[in-house]
Amino acid sequence: MQSRTAPARVRLRTVSRQDNPVPEVAAASAVRLALSRVLDPEIRKPITELDMVGDITVNEVGEVSVGIKLTIVGCPAADTIERDVRAATLGTAGVTAASIHVTIMTREERAALTEKLRGPGGARTMQFGPEALTRIYAVTSGKGGVGKSTLTANLAVALAAEGLSVGIVDADVYGFSIPGILGLVVNGQTQKPTRVDDMILPPVGYGVKIISIGMFVDDNAAVAWRGPMLHRTIQQFLTDVYFGDLDVLLLDLPPGTGDVAISVGQLLPHAEVLVVTTPQPAAADVAERSGVVARQTGQKIVGVIENMAGLSQPDGSVLELFGSGGGAEVVRRLSAGQDAPVPLLASIPLSVALRAGGDVGAPIVLTDPLDPASVAILRVAAQLAARPRGLSGLKLPVTPR
Numbered sequence: 008m009q010s011r012t013a014p015a016r017v018r019l020r021t022v023s024r025q026d027n028p029v030p031e032v033a034a035a036s037a038v039r040l041a042l043s044r045v046l047d048p049e050i051r052k053p054i055t056e057l058d059m060v061g062d063i064t065v066n067e068v069g070e071v072s073v074g075i076k077l078t079i080v081g082c083p084a085a086d087t088i089e090r091d092v093r094a095a096t097l098g099t100a101g102v103t104a105a106s107i108h109v110t111i112m113t114r115e116e117r118a119a120l121t122e123k124l125r126g127p128g129g130a131r132t133m134q135f136g137p138e139a140l141t142r143i144y145a146v147t148s149g150k151g152g153v154g155k156s157t158l159t160a161n162l163a164v165a166l167a168a169e170g171l172s173v174g175i176v177d178a179d180v181y182g183f184s185i186p187g188i189l190g191l192v193v194n195g196q197t198q199k200p201t202r203v204d205d206m207i208l209p210p211v212g213y214g215v216k217i218i219s220i221g222m223f224v225d226d227n228a229a230v231a232w233r234g235p236m237l238h239r240t241i242q243q244f245l246t247d248v249y250f251g252d253l254d255v256l257l258l259d260l261p262p263g264t265g266d267v268a269i270s271v272g273q274l275l276p277h278a279e280v281l282v283v284t285t286p287q288p289a290a291a292d293v294a295e296r297s298g299v300v301a302r303q304t305g306q307k308i309v310g311v312i313e314n315m316a317g318l319s320q321p322d323g324s325v326l327e328l329f330g331s332g333g334g335a336e337v338v339r340r341l342s343a344g345q346d347a348p349v350p351l352l353a354s355i356p357l358s359v360a361l362r363a364g365g366d367v368g369a370p371i372v373l374t375d376p377l378d379p380a381s382v383a384i385l386r387v388a389a390q391l392a393a394r395p396r397g398l399s400g401l402k403l404p405v406t407p408r
């Protein structure tokens with residue numbers, strides 16, 4: 008789980024008993040203010056806004072008692088929340104000791120929280136309709152193993168590091184690798200989402216909210232679901248998973264042009280598509296097809312990313328393990344007959360560090376930002392971050408004459 012910045016130290020106004028008959032009340036307010044900087048690690052909002060803070064009492068020697076209400080029994084974030092609450096309380100000037108009393112929300116309190124997060128009635132609605140301002144990128148490829156998941160994960164982390172609120176839907180049923188790449192698999196166990204009644208809170212890795220089919224199947228079991236079940240699952244991810252207000256949602260699609268790609272096309276026709284290919288001509292052929300299918304469902308292609316390009320050798324030569332030219336070829340084909348040409352966003356070289364970082368759940372855009380592959384991925388992230396949040400389909404407040 009991501010650690011968060013330590014809450015800033017809040018200064019208690021020095022209050023004498025003459026100025027204010029109840030300085031303990033002022034102290035309790037100062038503690039509450041400090042707690043407004045403690046975020047719930049899963050919901051990523053201040054715990055004070057989520058009504059998770061109960062009574063705060065302070066005695067005349069500065070000993071504070073804080074009541075904390077967790078959403079559910081066994082909440083995986085419990086230890087983090089308790090630790091952060093204690094730190095924030097003790098960081099408040101004048102506080103000499105802190106005791107934290109943890110209880111669980113009542114059914115009514117949970118329902119109120121769900122309503123607060125989802126809106127009136129706590130309705131389960133599609134969070135990423137055309138009116139949403141979230142930029143949605145579906146990452147697709149013609150064939151498997153071209154590095155689509157590795158790039159999706161690293162792009163997401165790079166965007167989150169730029170301060171954007173980012174989520175990933177890992178819809179790669181046959182190779183759900185995002186949790187592993189982003190450190191959510193520990194001792195072979197994939198971190199599961201927390202359920203608050205019918206609301207699912209996605210685990211967070213490196214600041215990115217992640218939901219994956221891999222979190223709902225027994226450890227590493229293969230998924231042999233048919234189209235309708237896959238469709239329902241993707242739909243449920245987009246409705247029941249609480250992502251909050253995202254700037255960017257990335258979808259890691261399975262390779263090819265199968266059921267999931269079509270479901271995503273139907274559910275999110277306003278999503279934009281990033282096509283990943285390798286420099287190999289055979290990969291370029293199938294990558295073009297995945298772009299064409301996306302277009303048929305109304306999705307726009309943002310650009311092509313060529314991955315696994317030439318690896319520089321110590322003697323200065325470049326090892327082109329997968330040949331060259333695949334990215335340019337996909338761009339040429341997808342641009343044919345279009346008003347605006349499809350850009351080649353980057354050519355990302357083969358990189359041992361990129362592969363190794365994926366294996367241990369440590370994305371190289373953070374651990375090794377100067378690796379040539381990181382530099383290329385960060386450049387793509389900067390291009391995506393610079394695009395404004397989606398406005399397609401929004402009714403503009405303009406009255407036609």
Ligand SMILES: Nc1ncnc2c1ncn2[C@@H]1O[C@H](COP(=O)(O)OP(=O)(O)OP(=O)(O)O)[C@@H](O)[C@H]1O
Binds near residue numbers: 150184
């Ligand atoms: N630029 C690169 N250099 C070296 N290794 C890479 C690079 N990109 C990806 N890899 C490695 O290639 C393998 C396949 O990558 P990844 O799982 O991301 O592909 P994918 O397209 O998502 O595959 P699938 O769709 O079949 O799951 C992984 O071991 C990954 O670490």
